[in-house]
Amino acid sequence: MTTISLMDWVQSPEIVVGKSEHHRLTVVALTHVGERGHADLLLYELDRARVIPDSMLPADVVRIGSIVRYAPVPGVERIAKLVIPDDANGSAGYSLAVTSEHGAALLGTRSGQRMSWLDRNGEMQQLRIIAVVNDTPDDDPGPLAA
Secondary structure, three states: OOOOOOOOOOOOOOOEEEHHHHHHHHHHHHHHOOOOOOHHHHHHHHHHOEEEOHHHOOOOEOOOOOEEEEEEOOOOOEEEEEEOHHHHHHHOOOEEEOOOHHHHHHOOOEOOOEEEEEOOOOOEEEEEEEEEEOOOOOOOOOHHHO
């Protein structure tokens, strides 16, 4: 049995999810409950997320399609694209299903944050989010348009 000290525990940050993605991922999580994976962690994260209008979602928030550079603590940096489970098979290790433990933990976070949770064995897990890249819409004129 592992004892978690207050020195080890980092409170998980507030996460934000766009309204349409929140609905879509709730369906995905409920569809995958009971299968191998961490749909229960995804449901928990969706439940605690602050749901905001899609148009108000900050550009640097991890969402489906985000390319994320992160590191388990302790651990080696990784780069992955967050995807729906059905899309995770095609990228040979580069894709990370949102129903996986790390995928669910990354959802809604931003660069510089740390996410902590207890895994199925009661062990504390932690991820450090290093960088987040999202596609920008082609019609976005960018900051110079002002």
